[in-house]
Amino acid sequence: MSLDGTYDPDNIFAKIVRGEAPSAKVYEDADTLAFMDVFPQASGHVLVIHKRSTARNLLEVDDADLAAVMRTTRKVARAVRQALKPDAIAIMQFNGAASGQTVYHLHVHVIPRTEGVPLGRHASGGMADPKVLAEQAAAIAAAIR
Ligand code: 5GP
Numbered sequence: 001m002s003l004d005g006t007y008d009p010d011n012i013f014a015k016i017v018r019g020e021a022p023s024a025k026v027y028e029d030a031d032t033l034a035f036m037d038v039f040p041q042a043s044g045h046v047l048v049i050h051k052r053s054t055a056r057n058l059l060e061v062d063d064a065d066l067a068a069v070m071r072t073t074r075k076v077a078r079a080v081r082q083a084l085k086p087d088a089i090a091i092m093q094f095n096g097a098a099s100g101q102t103v104y105h106l107h108v109h110v111i112p113r114t115e116g117v118p119l120g121r122h123a124s125g126g127m128a129d130p131k132v133l134a135e136q137a138a139a140i141a142a143a144i145r
Helices: 012-015 063-084 130-142
Strands: 024-029 031-038 048-052 086-090 107-113
Touching: 012 031, 012 048, 012 086, 024 063, 024 130, 031 130, 048 063, 063 086, 063 107, 107 130
Parallel strands: none
Antiparallel strands: 024 031, 031 048, 048 107, 086 107
């Protein structure tokens, strides 16, 4: 059922866009924003969102907004590779509660992976140290091209 619904303008990502909630920003342009996930599934976990789209998930987003989000996702993934030197990078995206979605503002996960290290729990692991997130955000931001 959660595939259908009304966009909530007070969801946590909308608050981050408006500056009403804090985030460790990695990258921002006219359309998109990338910031560190506070409950990372792996060290260096970044989220990419559109700043104005009210799409709750991939099924609702229009072509131009999706293209902007995916361009930024690739940009961030390249920077994560350079800054953090992971073995691999998982790009993940969930649609509906049964898939694991917990925030209903379209977003893409960029998750650095290390050989032999299992993926952490989705959206329910420990909260990361804000200082570490700020350091990682700065390192990834410095590698954005
Ligand atoms: P979803 O479960 O909807 O695919 O992903 C939502 C993501 O947002 C989860 O990975 C969760 O850890 C993250 N998240 C939840 N609340 C916050 C928050 O307040 N700030 C940040 N930066 N990430 C959050």
